[in-house]
Amino acid sequence: SQQGEEDPQALSIQEGENATMNCSYKTSINNLQWYRQNSGRGLVHLILIRSNEREKHSGRLRVTLDTSKKSSSLLITASRAADTASYFCATDAGDDKIIFGKGTRLHILP
């Protein structure tokens, strides 16, 4: 029961550049979250944006949400080598469950 779908599947950029990842979903949501996963590790929560919010910032992260288009974007500014990871969007699925997309693999080139 996949809800969110990230785009692109993989992204390689030079260190210092900005990275943008997108997430599209199918049904209405209460909130959308972004998580990061370093290789072989668990997921780490980055940011949650509620359906009545349009934009949210956390450090070098900027998340937007467009409920009319059923889409969200995650922007990482001034990328660093440590940002190399997979990034997942997750949407609420009722009953305290969330559904994850398949992720975007981000690789920061030195």
Add this chain to the structure above:
Amino acid sequence: DVKVTQSSRYLVKRTGEKVFLECVQDMDHENMFWYRQDPGLGLRLIYFSYDVKMKEKGDIPEGYSVSREKKERFSLILESASTNQTSMYLCASSTIAGPQADTQYFGPGTRLTVL
């Protein structure tokens, strides 16, 4: 900080063995979840629990069972391990109230190989 720990980072078992994966969280969270993660398939929910002794099936419960005897501990059991259960297993917890509601906190994962 929320801490979710899993009993093993790597585990190798033989086909037919009974396997226990343990997860413990220290933030008094009501909800706990077990996922498996496979390349190209993303995270899939196996089971979740809202409270002690309570469990609900996720999307792929076949071949698995769970136990939650204490609020902080959620165990995933593979009754008879099979090779198609080779995967990364991730445990998570969340609270139902307050500003952190809906956010899931993950353990480091257990990479299980069934031979």
